[in-house]
Amino acid sequence: MRLPRWDELIDKQIKILEHPLNKPLFVAGPPGSGKTVLAISRARMQTDAGKSVALVTFNRMLRRLASALDVASGHLNSTMHSFVWRDYVRQTDGEEPIKKPGSSFDYDWPAILARLAKNPKQSSSWENLIVDEGQDLPEGFFTYASRHVAGALTVFADDDQALGDRRTKLEQIQAAANLPDPVLLMENHRNCPEVAAVAEHFHEGRLPAAEVQRPPISEKPRLLHSRSLQATAELIARWLQTRGGSIGVVVDQNRTADELVARLRASLPGRRVDLYKSDLKNEDAINILDTGITILNKESVKGQEFDAVFIVELERLIPCLSAQMRRVMYMLCTRARDALHLIYGPATLSVAALAALPSPYLLERE
Numbered sequence: 001m002r003l004p005r006w007d008e009l010i011d012k013q014i015k016i017l018e019h020p021l022n023k024p025l026f027v028a029g030p031p032g033s034g035k036t037v038l039a040i041s042r043a044r045m046q047t048d049a050g051k052s053v054a055l056v057t058f059n060r061m062l063r064r065l066a067s068a069l070d071v072a073s074g075h076l077n078s079t080m081h082s083f084v085w086r087d088y089v090r091q092t093d094g095e096e097p098i099k100k101p102g103s104s105f106d107y108d109w110p111a112i113l114a115r116l117a118k119n120p121k122q123s124s125s126w127e128n129l130i131v132d133e134g135q136d137l138p139e140g141f142f143t144y145a146s147r148h149v150a151g152a153l154t155v156f157a158d159d160d161q162a163l164g165d166r167r168t169k170l171e172q173i174q175a176a177a178n179l180p181d182p183v184l185l186m187e188n189h190r191n192c193p194e195v196a197a198v199a200e201h202f203h204e205g206r207l208p209a210a211e212v213q214r215p216p217i218s219e220k221p222r223l224l225h226s227r228s229l230q231a232t233a234e235l236i237a238r239w240l241q242t243r244g245g246s247i248g249v250v251v252d253q254n255r256t257a258d259e260l261v262a263r264l265r266a267s268l269p270g271r272r273v274d275l276y277k278s279d280l281k282n283e284d285a286i287n288i289l290d291t292g293i294t295i296l297n298k299e300s301v302k303g304q305e306f307d308a309v310f311i312v313e314l315e316r317l318i319p320c321l322s323a324q325m326r327r328v329m330y331m332l333c334t335r336a337r338d339a340l341h342l343i344y345g346p347a348t349l350s351v352a353a354l355a356a357l358p359s360p361y362l363l364e365r366e
Contacts (some may be wrong), residue, residue, distance in 0.1 A: 012185060013038060021046050021128060024146075025154040026179040028170055030210035031199070031334035032190025035156040036062070036303055039132040040070050042154060047075045051127045055084050056145075058133040061276055061296060062303035063285040066132070080137050081105070087125050087149060109140020118147050124151045133303055135159040139168045142176035153177050160205030162329045163299060164324065188211055190305055194219045194362075195340045197331035201358040203328045220364040221340035222334075223314075223357065225348070229256070232343055233263035237311055239339075240271065240293060245307030248335055249295040252313040257295050260312070264293060276300055297326060301335055309336035314344040319356035325362060 007049050009017070029035050039055060043066075046053040054076040057063045059355025066077045068188050077261035078086075084107060088097040098111040131137065132158035151220035151339055155177060159169045170182060188196055196212045198221045203209065227231040240247055251257045254277055261275040276283055278300065288294060288304070297319075298302075311317070311332055320326040333340060342363070346354075357363055 001040065004349050007106055009034075010351050012183065016183060016185075017041055017045060017328065018156075021049060021051060022152050024152055024177070024179050026174060026177075027156045027185065028121075028158055028182040028207070029156075030158060030207060031161060031331065032188035032196075032305075033185035033210060034131055034189060035158070035185065037051070037069070039130050039154070039156050040066050042077045043128075043130050044070055044132075046128045048156040048358070052128050053128040053130065054078060054083060055130045055132065056080050057131075058302055059300055060135060060281070060283045061286075061288070061300045065164075065285065065303060067284075068287070068289050071088040079140055080109075082240060084141065084144070086271065087159055088112065088116075090125065091148065092119075096161075096277070107138070107140070109138060111197075112355045113140065113143060120139075120148065125149045127151045130154045131154050131155075133158075133161075134173050135162040135167050135169070136302065137168060138166070139172050139176045142168070142173050143309060146177040146179075155179060157182075158205075158207075160203060160207060160327060161302070161334075162324075162327055163302065163331070167284030167324075167327075174358065188212045189214070190337055191334055192338055193218050194218075195333065195336045195338070197362045198340060198358050201239065201362065202320065202329040202333065204323065204326055206294065217338055219339065220362065221336075221342065222364045222366065224341055224343045226343050226345040228346055229259050229265070231261055232310075232345075233260055233267060234310045235291060235341075236260075236293065237264055237267040239308060240291075241310065243339075244291055244293060245338075246289070248295045248301060248306035249293060250309065250310045250311045250332055250335070251295065251297055252316040254297060254314060257297065261295050265293075268293075298332060302331065305335055305337060307337050308339035308341070309333075310341045310343060315347065315349055315353060317351045320349070322353075 043055045063077050096110045100106045100108045134155045192214050193212045193216045200209050264273045274286040274294050276296045
């Protein structure tokens with residue numbers, strides 16, 4: 001992934017970047033439509049114009065990606081939780097944000113909004129606030145941001161990619177932040193048609209399928225049975241050795257990630273093999289754009305893209321028994337630009353799991 005040149009942008013993307021910096025903006029679009037690079041580009045433009053701007057993301061790995069793509073920019077990149085912590089402390093002269101009863105992490109948005117309404121600051125914290133992956137942020141945050149933080153708010157979102165049951169729908173974001181109707185991006189510039197077809201099998205959102213812009217590569221995504229985690233590691237190592245590029249390995253369980261990183265590092269001395277886990281807080285040490293392997297769980301892969309993606313522990317992800325699980329599979333598959341591998345084993349897939357997969361015409365069986 002990289003920031004596009006101006007001559008690589010389509011008309012609708014140019015209009016988004018040319019939107020007045022002091023006016024609110026709402027953008028919705030499918031995976032690969034350029035939301036993240038447009039968010040970063042708009043933040044850079046506002047910084048260059050002398051505006052105070054912050055870019056707020058869903059998770060730390062997406063914050064890391066934003067920083068890696070625009071290393072020279074002076075704007076703030078932050079996760080929502082960290083951003084609100086710092087901003088609320090500033091607005092209340094040292095008070096910590098109010099948490100939900102019994103929670104050490106979730107903010108109590110009604111209580112926060114009520115507290116700030118009693119003694120509002122006379123000026124906004126930031127001239128501009130840009131939010132990426134807004135569908136995974138709570139509705140209360142958008143009310144907080146529009147009332148107490150930003151002079152102008154820009155939000156990029158796609159509720160078809162929301163990870164949790166508590167997703168914030170586009171209309172909820174719009175109402176909470178008092179935003180105009182969303183600008184819709186409907187072209188997919190990331191996935192090759194073969195990957196996009198498998199991803200669309202799991203897509204059941206309100207927006208129509210994106211128009212894939214890349215030509216076919218004549219290599220179908222593959223469903224693979226692995227007899228052991230060591231065999232999976234050997235497969236991934238061979239791919240890096242023969243194909244190169246950026247590789248994303250997505251796991252469901254952190255213990256699987258721990259075992260995989262040890263086996264891959266043993267097989268690939270001197271090559272980049274990185275593991276991200278939220279408790280390590282090691283995202284800034286990962287050169288996410290460099291050739292090599294990045295292992296992360298399904299919550300942390302949001303917003304990323306790789307040349308090749310290996311989804312491990314497929315048996316824990318299908319059959320998709322809820323709309324939320326289908327959104328997860330849709331999001332995971334769309335992380336891959338050119339190659340997608342769905343890996344299960346050592347046990348076989350159930351009849352129901354096999355039935356939940358795309359046909360062999362789209363997904364090649366081992």
